[in-house]
Amino acid sequence: MQQNTTFDILIIGGGLGGLIAAIVLGKKYKVLLLEKDAYPRHRVCGEYISNEVLPYLQSIGIDPIAQGAKKIDRFEISTHQGKLIKTALPLGGFGMSRYELDNLLYKKAAEFAEIVIETCTQVDFKDNSFAITTKENLHYKATYVIGAFGKRSNVDKYLHRNFIQKKSPWLAVKAHYEHPFEDDVVALHNFKGGYCGLSKIENNAVNACYLTTYHSFKKVKSIAEFQQKVLSANPFLAKFFQNANPLFEEPLTISQISFEDKQPVENHIFMIGDAAGLIHPLCGNGMAMAIHSGKLLSEIFLQNDFNNRTILEEKYTKIWSETFLKRLHTGRRVQGLLLQPSLTKAFFNISKMVPSLLPKIIAKTHGDIVI
Numbered sequence: 001m002q003q004n005t006t007f008d009i010l011i012i013g014g015g016l017g018g019l020i021a022a023i024v025l026g027k028k029y030k031v032l033l034l035e036k037d038a039y040p041r042h043r044v045c046g047e048y049i050s051n052e053v054l055p056y057l058q059s060i061g062i063d064p065i066a067q068g069a070k071k072i073d074r075f076e077i078s079t080h081q082g083k084l085i086k087t088a089l090p091l092g093g094f095g096m097s098r099y100e101l102d103n104l105l106y107k108k109a110a111e112f113a114e115i116v117i118e119t120c121t122q123v124d125f126k127d128n129s130f131a132i133t134t135k136e137n138l139h140y141k142a143t144y145v146i147g148a149f150g151k152r153s154n155v156d157k158y159l160h161r162n163f164i165q166k167k168s169p170w171l172a173v174k175a176h177y178e179h180p181f182e183d184d185v186v187a188l189h190n191f192k193g194g195y196c197g198l199s200k201i202e203n204n205a206v207n208a209c210y211l212t213t214y215h216s217f218k219k220v221k222s223i224a225e226f227q228q229k230v231l232s233a234n235p236f237l238a239k240f241f242q243n244a245n246p247l248f249e250e251p252l253t254i255s256q257i258s259f260e261d262k263q264p265v266e267n268h269i270f271m272i273g274d275a276a277g278l279i280h281p282l283c284g285n286g287m288a289m290a291i292h293s294g295k296l297l298s299e300i301f302l303q304n305d306f307n308n309r310t311i312l313e314e315k316y317t318k319i320w321s322e323t324f325l326k327r328l329h330t331g332r333r334v335q336g337l338l339l340q341p342s343l344t345k346a347f348f349n350i351s352k353m354v355p356s357l358l359p360k361i362i363a364k365t366h367g368d369i370v371i
Protein backbone atom coordinates (compact mmCIF):
# COMPACT_ATOMS: atom_id res chain seq x y z
CA MET A 1 0.00 0.00 0.00
CA GLN A 2 1.26 3.52 -0.81
CA GLN A 3 2.03 6.09 1.84
CA ASN A 4 -0.45 8.81 2.77
CA THR A 5 -3.55 6.68 2.30
CA THR A 6 -5.00 7.02 5.79
CA PHE A 7 -7.55 9.77 6.38
CA ASP A 8 -9.69 11.08 9.23
CA ILE A 9 -12.68 11.31 6.89
CA LEU A 10 -13.20 9.87 3.42
CA ILE A 11 -16.09 11.24 1.35
CA ILE A 12 -17.51 9.09 -1.45
CA GLY A 13 -19.06 11.35 -4.11
CA GLY A 14 -18.29 14.91 -5.09
CA GLY A 15 -21.73 16.33 -5.89
CA LEU A 16 -23.12 19.21 -3.85
CA GLY A 17 -23.36 17.43 -0.49
CA GLY A 18 -19.90 15.84 -0.68
CA LEU A 19 -18.19 19.04 -1.80
CA ILE A 20 -19.75 21.07 1.04
CA ALA A 21 -18.57 18.48 3.58
CA ALA A 22 -15.07 18.58 2.03
CA ILE A 23 -14.95 22.39 2.27
CA VAL A 24 -16.05 22.52 5.92
CA LEU A 25 -14.35 19.42 7.30
CA GLY A 26 -11.16 19.83 5.23
CA LYS A 27 -10.34 22.94 7.29
CA LYS A 28 -9.89 20.82 10.44
CA TYR A 29 -9.41 17.18 9.44
CA LYS A 30 -7.43 15.18 6.90
CA VAL A 31 -10.11 14.61 4.26
CA LEU A 32 -10.09 12.66 0.99
CA LEU A 33 -12.96 12.96 -1.50
CA LEU A 34 -13.43 10.30 -4.21
CA GLU A 35 -15.44 11.38 -7.26
CA LYS A 36 -15.96 9.11 -10.24
CA ASP A 37 -16.41 11.79 -12.96
CA ALA A 38 -14.04 14.64 -13.80
CA TYR A 39 -15.24 18.27 -13.42
CA PRO A 40 -16.88 20.20 -14.97
CA ARG A 41 -19.76 18.09 -16.30
CA HIS A 42 -23.46 18.39 -17.00
CA ARG A 43 -25.92 16.56 -14.72
CA VAL A 44 -29.59 15.63 -15.09
CA CYS A 45 -31.17 18.25 -12.84
CA GLY A 46 -33.77 21.03 -12.99
CA GLU A 47 -31.06 23.53 -11.92
CA TYR A 48 -33.43 25.67 -9.82
CA ILE A 49 -31.89 26.11 -6.36
CA SER A 50 -33.85 27.35 -3.37
CA ASN A 51 -32.62 30.58 -1.77
CA GLU A 52 -32.62 28.84 1.60
CA VAL A 53 -28.94 27.96 0.99
CA LEU A 54 -27.82 31.16 -0.79
CA PRO A 55 -26.57 33.05 2.34
CA TYR A 56 -24.78 29.90 3.51
CA LEU A 57 -23.05 29.42 0.13
CA GLN A 58 -22.01 33.07 0.17
CA SER A 59 -20.65 32.67 3.72
CA ILE A 60 -18.25 29.94 2.53
CA GLY A 61 -17.07 31.98 -0.43
CA ILE A 62 -19.38 30.70 -3.19
CA ASP A 63 -21.51 33.41 -4.78
CA PRO A 64 -23.72 32.08 -7.58
CA ILE A 65 -25.36 35.48 -8.15
CA ALA A 66 -21.95 37.11 -8.76
CA GLN A 67 -21.32 34.30 -11.30
CA GLY A 68 -24.45 35.24 -13.26
CA ALA A 69 -27.07 32.90 -11.74
CA LYS A 70 -30.61 34.06 -12.53
CA LYS A 71 -32.70 35.27 -9.59
CA ILE A 72 -36.05 33.45 -9.68
CA ASP A 73 -39.09 34.49 -7.63
CA ARG A 74 -42.10 33.50 -9.70
CA PHE A 75 -43.64 30.06 -10.24
CA GLU A 76 -45.98 28.84 -12.95
CA ILE A 77 -47.68 25.48 -13.07
CA SER A 78 -49.92 24.09 -15.81
CA THR A 79 -52.21 21.08 -16.19
CA HIS A 80 -51.91 18.54 -19.02
CA GLN A 81 -54.37 20.62 -21.02
CA GLY A 82 -52.55 23.91 -20.40
CA LYS A 83 -54.58 25.50 -17.58
CA LEU A 84 -52.09 27.81 -15.88
CA ILE A 85 -51.63 29.14 -12.35
CA LYS A 86 -49.00 31.76 -11.52
CA THR A 87 -47.79 32.58 -8.02
CA ALA A 88 -44.90 34.27 -6.21
CA LEU A 89 -42.36 31.89 -4.67
CA PRO A 90 -42.35 32.30 -0.87
CA LEU A 91 -38.55 32.24 -0.60
CA GLY A 92 -37.43 32.25 -4.23
CA GLY A 93 -34.28 30.77 -5.66
CA PHE A 94 -31.76 31.01 -8.45
CA GLY A 95 -30.99 29.26 -11.71
CA MET A 96 -27.49 27.94 -12.29
CA SER A 97 -26.22 24.95 -14.29
CA ARG A 98 -24.72 22.04 -12.39
CA TYR A 99 -21.80 22.35 -14.82
CA GLU A 100 -21.00 25.73 -13.26
CA LEU A 101 -22.17 25.22 -9.66
CA ASP A 102 -20.44 21.88 -9.02
CA ASN A 103 -17.27 23.26 -10.59
CA LEU A 104 -17.32 26.33 -8.32
CA LEU A 105 -17.69 24.10 -5.25
CA TYR A 106 -15.03 21.69 -6.54
CA LYS A 107 -12.46 24.48 -6.91
CA LYS A 108 -13.22 25.70 -3.38
CA ALA A 109 -13.12 22.17 -1.89
CA ALA A 110 -9.74 21.49 -3.54
CA GLU A 111 -8.29 24.29 -1.35
CA PHE A 112 -9.03 22.27 1.80
CA ALA A 113 -9.30 18.57 0.93
CA GLU A 114 -7.58 16.07 -1.32
CA ILE A 115 -9.84 15.21 -4.28
CA VAL A 116 -9.19 12.29 -6.62
CA ILE A 117 -11.15 11.17 -9.66
CA GLU A 118 -11.69 7.52 -8.80
CA THR A 119 -14.70 5.24 -8.43
CA CYS A 120 -15.22 3.65 -5.05
CA THR A 121 -16.08 -0.04 -5.41
CA GLN A 122 -15.81 -1.37 -1.87
CA VAL A 123 -16.24 0.12 1.57
CA ASP A 124 -15.92 -2.09 4.66
CA PHE A 125 -16.14 -1.27 8.34
CA LYS A 126 -13.93 -3.40 10.57
CA ASP A 127 -12.15 -2.86 13.91
CA ASN A 128 -13.55 0.64 14.28
CA SER A 129 -12.22 1.91 10.94
CA PHE A 130 -12.99 1.75 7.23
CA ALA A 131 -11.13 0.09 4.35
CA ILE A 132 -12.01 1.56 0.95
CA THR A 133 -11.06 0.22 -2.50
CA THR A 134 -11.48 1.90 -5.86
CA LYS A 135 -11.97 0.62 -9.41
CA GLU A 136 -8.43 1.85 -10.10
CA ASN A 137 -7.38 -0.71 -7.46
CA LEU A 138 -6.18 1.85 -4.93
CA HIS A 139 -6.75 1.28 -1.21
CA TYR A 140 -7.49 3.79 1.51
CA LYS A 141 -8.19 3.72 5.23
CA ALA A 142 -10.36 6.20 7.10
CA THR A 143 -11.79 6.64 10.60
CA TYR A 144 -15.12 7.89 9.14
CA VAL A 145 -16.81 7.59 5.76
CA ILE A 146 -19.41 10.01 4.39
CA GLY A 147 -21.72 8.57 1.72
CA ALA A 148 -22.40 11.44 -0.70
CA PHE A 149 -22.82 9.23 -3.76
CA GLY A 150 -26.23 10.53 -4.84
CA LYS A 151 -29.52 8.85 -5.57
CA ARG A 152 -28.17 5.57 -6.95
CA SER A 153 -24.63 4.24 -6.94
CA ASN A 154 -22.69 1.01 -7.26
CA VAL A 155 -21.87 1.60 -3.57
CA ASP A 156 -25.58 1.18 -2.71
CA LYS A 157 -25.41 -2.25 -4.36
CA TYR A 158 -22.21 -3.13 -2.53
CA LEU A 159 -23.88 -2.22 0.77
CA HIS A 160 -27.09 -4.13 -0.14
CA ARG A 161 -29.19 -1.09 0.77
CA ASN A 162 -32.91 -1.89 0.89
CA PHE A 163 -34.10 0.51 -1.83
CA ILE A 164 -31.68 -0.87 -4.42
CA GLN A 165 -33.41 -4.26 -4.40
CA LYS A 166 -36.63 -2.69 -5.75
CA LYS A 167 -37.15 -1.61 -9.38
CA SER A 168 -38.14 2.01 -9.86
CA PRO A 169 -40.40 3.16 -12.71
CA TRP A 170 -38.88 6.68 -12.96
CA LEU A 171 -36.54 8.12 -15.56
CA ALA A 172 -35.50 11.69 -16.38
CA VAL A 173 -34.32 13.65 -19.43
CA LYS A 174 -32.57 17.02 -19.50
CA ALA A 175 -31.03 19.42 -22.05
CA HIS A 176 -30.28 23.11 -22.48
CA TYR A 177 -32.00 25.18 -25.18
CA GLU A 178 -32.01 28.63 -26.72
CA HIS A 179 -35.51 30.05 -26.44
CA PRO A 180 -37.06 33.26 -25.08
CA PHE A 181 -37.98 32.73 -21.43
CA GLU A 182 -38.38 35.07 -18.48
CA ASP A 183 -35.31 35.19 -16.21
CA ASP A 184 -37.27 35.18 -12.95
CA VAL A 185 -39.69 32.30 -13.61
CA VAL A 186 -39.53 28.59 -12.91
CA ALA A 187 -42.31 26.71 -14.71
CA LEU A 188 -43.63 23.23 -14.07
CA HIS A 189 -45.73 21.88 -16.93
CA ASN A 190 -47.58 18.62 -16.44
CA PHE A 191 -48.07 16.02 -19.15
CA LYS A 192 -49.53 12.53 -19.14
CA GLY A 193 -47.23 10.44 -16.93
CA GLY A 194 -44.87 13.20 -15.77
CA TYR A 195 -43.88 16.85 -15.56
CA CYS A 196 -41.29 19.12 -17.16
CA GLY A 197 -39.47 22.02 -15.47
CA LEU A 198 -38.30 25.05 -17.44
CA SER A 199 -36.04 27.78 -16.06
CA LYS A 200 -33.07 29.84 -17.09
CA ILE A 201 -29.42 29.47 -16.06
CA GLU A 202 -26.37 31.75 -15.92
CA ASN A 203 -25.58 31.73 -19.67
CA ASN A 204 -29.19 32.58 -20.70
CA ALA A 205 -29.92 29.03 -21.83
CA VAL A 206 -33.22 27.46 -20.75
CA ASN A 207 -32.93 24.17 -18.89
CA ALA A 208 -35.72 21.73 -19.75
CA CYS A 209 -35.75 18.71 -17.45
CA TYR A 210 -38.56 16.17 -17.17
CA LEU A 211 -39.43 13.19 -15.05
CA THR A 212 -41.59 10.40 -16.40
CA THR A 213 -42.16 6.64 -16.21
CA TYR A 214 -40.99 3.72 -18.35
CA HIS A 215 -44.65 2.95 -18.87
CA SER A 216 -45.22 6.32 -20.61
CA PHE A 217 -42.05 5.93 -22.68
CA LYS A 218 -42.77 2.37 -23.82
CA LYS A 219 -45.12 3.45 -26.59
CA VAL A 220 -42.57 5.60 -28.47
CA LYS A 221 -39.24 4.95 -30.19
CA SER A 222 -37.22 8.02 -29.29
CA ILE A 223 -36.93 11.02 -26.99
CA ALA A 224 -37.84 13.31 -29.93
CA GLU A 225 -41.04 11.34 -30.57
CA PHE A 226 -41.90 11.35 -26.86
CA GLN A 227 -41.49 15.13 -26.70
CA GLN A 228 -43.58 15.56 -29.85
CA LYS A 229 -46.39 13.15 -28.95
CA VAL A 230 -46.63 13.10 -25.16
CA LEU A 231 -45.11 16.31 -23.74
CA SER A 232 -46.53 18.44 -26.55
CA ALA A 233 -50.12 17.56 -25.60
CA ASN A 234 -49.51 20.40 -23.11
CA PRO A 235 -49.64 23.61 -25.23
CA PHE A 236 -46.83 25.32 -23.27
CA LEU A 237 -44.49 22.40 -23.89
CA ALA A 238 -45.64 22.13 -27.53
CA LYS A 239 -44.65 25.75 -28.11
CA PHE A 240 -41.33 25.30 -26.34
CA PHE A 241 -40.18 22.08 -28.04
CA GLN A 242 -41.34 23.23 -31.50
CA ASN A 243 -39.31 26.44 -31.39
CA ALA A 244 -36.41 25.88 -28.99
CA ASN A 245 -32.91 25.36 -30.37
CA PRO A 246 -31.15 22.47 -28.55
CA LEU A 247 -27.67 23.27 -27.22
CA PHE A 248 -26.74 19.64 -26.45
CA GLU A 249 -26.08 17.09 -29.21
CA GLU A 250 -28.30 14.65 -27.34
CA PRO A 251 -30.32 15.14 -24.14
CA LEU A 252 -28.88 13.52 -21.00
CA THR A 253 -30.91 10.73 -19.42
CA ILE A 254 -30.94 8.85 -16.12
CA SER A 255 -33.08 5.91 -15.06
CA GLN A 256 -34.11 3.89 -12.00
CA ILE A 257 -34.71 7.03 -9.91
CA SER A 258 -35.90 5.83 -6.53
CA PHE A 259 -37.88 7.87 -4.01
CA GLU A 260 -37.93 5.09 -1.39
CA ASP A 261 -37.04 5.85 2.23
CA LYS A 262 -33.37 5.45 3.12
CA GLN A 263 -31.45 5.79 6.40
CA PRO A 264 -29.12 8.70 7.30
CA VAL A 265 -26.59 6.29 8.84
CA GLU A 266 -26.03 2.79 7.43
CA ASN A 267 -23.12 0.41 8.15
CA HIS A 268 -21.62 3.32 10.18
CA ILE A 269 -21.51 5.45 6.99
CA PHE A 270 -22.99 8.96 7.34
CA MET A 271 -25.28 9.53 4.35
CA ILE A 272 -25.87 13.05 3.03
CA GLY A 273 -27.90 14.50 0.15
CA ASP A 274 -29.72 12.02 -2.07
CA ALA A 275 -27.82 9.10 -0.49
CA ALA A 276 -29.90 9.78 2.64
CA GLY A 277 -33.18 10.40 0.76
CA LEU A 278 -34.29 11.92 -2.55
CA ILE A 279 -37.12 14.45 -2.51
CA HIS A 280 -39.41 14.54 -5.55
CA PRO A 281 -37.87 16.94 -8.10
CA LEU A 282 -41.09 18.97 -8.47
CA CYS A 283 -40.30 20.42 -5.00
CA GLY A 284 -37.11 22.01 -6.40
CA ASN A 285 -35.42 21.42 -3.06
CA GLY A 286 -33.04 18.44 -3.47
CA MET A 287 -29.94 20.55 -4.06
CA ALA A 288 -30.62 22.76 -1.03
CA MET A 289 -31.15 19.61 1.06
CA ALA A 290 -27.85 18.12 -0.15
CA ILE A 291 -25.99 21.31 0.77
CA HIS A 292 -27.83 21.62 4.09
CA SER A 293 -27.24 18.00 5.11
CA GLY A 294 -23.52 18.36 4.27
CA LYS A 295 -23.41 21.41 6.53
CA LEU A 296 -25.36 19.74 9.38
CA LEU A 297 -23.14 16.66 9.37
CA SER A 298 -19.97 18.77 9.28
CA GLU A 299 -21.17 20.74 12.31
CA ILE A 300 -21.88 17.51 14.21
CA PHE A 301 -18.24 16.52 13.63
CA LEU A 302 -16.91 19.94 14.61
CA GLN A 303 -19.02 20.32 17.76
CA ASN A 304 -18.64 16.85 19.31
CA ASP A 305 -15.94 14.43 20.43
CA PHE A 306 -14.44 13.15 17.15
CA ASN A 307 -13.64 9.81 18.80
CA ASN A 308 -17.18 9.10 19.99
CA ARG A 309 -18.75 7.33 16.99
CA THR A 310 -21.97 6.46 18.81
CA ILE A 311 -22.71 10.07 19.79
CA LEU A 312 -21.91 11.36 16.30
CA GLU A 313 -24.22 8.79 14.70
CA GLU A 314 -27.07 9.43 17.15
CA LYS A 315 -26.86 13.22 16.81
CA TYR A 316 -26.75 13.15 13.01
CA THR A 317 -29.66 10.70 12.74
CA LYS A 318 -31.76 12.92 15.02
CA ILE A 319 -31.04 16.22 13.30
CA TRP A 320 -31.37 14.75 9.80
CA SER A 321 -34.79 13.26 10.64
CA GLU A 322 -36.04 16.45 12.31
CA THR A 323 -34.90 18.61 9.39
CA PHE A 324 -35.82 16.57 6.32
CA LEU A 325 -38.31 13.74 6.95
CA LYS A 326 -41.49 15.85 6.86
CA ARG A 327 -40.39 17.55 3.63
CA LEU A 328 -39.67 14.24 1.93
CA HIS A 329 -43.11 12.91 2.84
CA THR A 330 -44.94 16.10 1.76
CA GLY A 331 -43.10 15.95 -1.58
CA ARG A 332 -44.30 12.37 -2.06
CA ARG A 333 -47.93 13.38 -1.44
CA VAL A 334 -47.72 16.37 -3.84
CA GLN A 335 -46.22 14.18 -6.58
CA GLY A 336 -49.03 11.62 -6.10
CA LEU A 337 -51.58 14.41 -6.52
CA LEU A 338 -50.03 15.89 -9.66
CA LEU A 339 -49.82 12.58 -11.45
CA GLN A 340 -53.55 11.99 -11.26
CA PRO A 341 -55.31 14.24 -13.80
CA SER A 342 -58.64 14.31 -11.89
CA LEU A 343 -56.92 15.33 -8.62
CA THR A 344 -54.78 17.91 -10.46
CA LYS A 345 -57.93 19.43 -11.94
CA ALA A 346 -59.61 19.65 -8.54
CA PHE A 347 -56.45 21.12 -7.03
CA PHE A 348 -56.30 23.79 -9.76
CA ASN A 349 -59.92 24.75 -9.18
CA ILE A 350 -59.39 25.09 -5.41
CA SER A 351 -56.13 27.02 -5.93
CA LYS A 352 -57.91 29.52 -8.18
CA MET A 353 -60.43 30.15 -5.37
CA VAL A 354 -57.79 30.11 -2.57
CA PRO A 355 -54.62 31.72 -4.02
CA SER A 356 -52.71 31.27 -0.73
CA LEU A 357 -52.90 27.44 -1.03
CA LEU A 358 -50.09 26.91 -3.57
CA PRO A 359 -47.48 29.09 -1.77
CA LYS A 360 -48.38 27.24 1.47
CA ILE A 361 -47.74 23.84 -0.16
CA ILE A 362 -44.47 25.08 -1.66
CA ALA A 363 -43.35 26.36 1.77
CA LYS A 364 -44.07 22.92 3.28
CA THR A 365 -41.56 21.25 0.93
CA HIS A 366 -38.86 23.80 1.79
CA GLY A 367 -36.99 24.83 4.94
CA ASP A 368 -36.02 28.16 6.47
CA ILE A 369 -32.94 30.09 5.45
CA VAL A 370 -29.88 28.04 6.42
CA ILE A 371 -27.27 30.01 8.37
Ligand SMILES: Cc1cc2nc3c(=O)[nH]c(=O)nc-3n(C[C@H](O)[C@H](O)[C@H](O)COP(=O)(O)OP(=O)(O)OC[C@H]3O[C@@H](n4cnc5c(N)ncnc54)[C@H](O)[C@@H]3O)c2cc1C
Residues within 6 Å of the ligand: 012, 013, 014, 015, 016, 017, 018, 034, 035, 036, 037, 044, 045, 046, 047, 048, 049, 050, 118, 119, 120, 121, 148, 149, 150, 151, 152, 153, 154, 155, 172, 173, 197, 209, 210, 211, 257, 272, 273, 274, 275, 278, 279, 281, 284, 285, 286, 287, 288, 290
Ligand atom coordinates in the same frame (compact mmCIF):
# COMPACT_ATOMS: atom_id res chain seq x y z
C1 LIG B 1 -35.06 14.88 -12.81
C2 LIG B 1 -34.51 15.60 -11.61
C3 LIG B 1 -34.62 16.98 -11.53
C4 LIG B 1 -34.18 17.66 -10.40
N1 LIG B 1 -34.30 19.01 -10.33
C5 LIG B 1 -33.93 19.67 -9.21
C6 LIG B 1 -34.07 21.08 -9.11
O1 LIG B 1 -34.48 21.78 -10.04
N2 LIG B 1 -33.71 21.67 -7.93
C7 LIG B 1 -33.21 20.96 -6.88
O2 LIG B 1 -32.90 21.55 -5.84
N3 LIG B 1 -33.03 19.62 -6.96
C8 LIG B 1 -33.37 18.97 -8.10
N4 LIG B 1 -33.18 17.61 -8.19
C9 LIG B 1 -32.51 16.91 -7.08
C10 LIG B 1 -31.00 17.17 -7.08
O3 LIG B 1 -30.46 16.91 -8.35
C11 LIG B 1 -30.32 16.28 -6.05
O4 LIG B 1 -31.07 16.29 -4.86
C12 LIG B 1 -28.89 16.74 -5.75
O5 LIG B 1 -28.10 16.67 -6.91
C13 LIG B 1 -28.29 15.86 -4.68
O6 LIG B 1 -26.93 16.15 -4.49
P1 LIG B 1 -25.96 15.02 -3.92
O7 LIG B 1 -24.69 15.69 -3.60
O8 LIG B 1 -26.64 14.22 -2.87
O9 LIG B 1 -25.79 13.99 -5.13
P2 LIG B 1 -25.21 14.23 -6.57
O10 LIG B 1 -25.18 15.67 -6.94
O11 LIG B 1 -25.92 13.28 -7.46
O12 LIG B 1 -23.68 13.78 -6.42
C14 LIG B 1 -23.33 12.43 -6.20
C15 LIG B 1 -21.92 12.26 -6.72
O13 LIG B 1 -21.40 10.97 -6.34
C16 LIG B 1 -20.63 10.47 -7.40
N5 LIG B 1 -20.52 9.02 -7.23
C17 LIG B 1 -21.53 8.10 -7.26
N6 LIG B 1 -21.02 6.87 -7.03
C18 LIG B 1 -19.69 7.03 -6.84
C19 LIG B 1 -18.62 6.12 -6.56
N7 LIG B 1 -18.84 4.81 -6.45
N8 LIG B 1 -17.37 6.61 -6.42
C20 LIG B 1 -17.13 7.95 -6.55
N9 LIG B 1 -18.09 8.85 -6.81
C21 LIG B 1 -19.35 8.39 -6.95
C22 LIG B 1 -21.39 10.90 -8.65
O14 LIG B 1 -20.56 10.89 -9.80
C23 LIG B 1 -21.86 12.31 -8.25
O15 LIG B 1 -20.95 13.30 -8.65
C24 LIG B 1 -33.61 16.93 -9.32
C25 LIG B 1 -33.49 15.53 -9.40
C26 LIG B 1 -33.94 14.86 -10.52
C27 LIG B 1 -33.83 13.37 -10.58
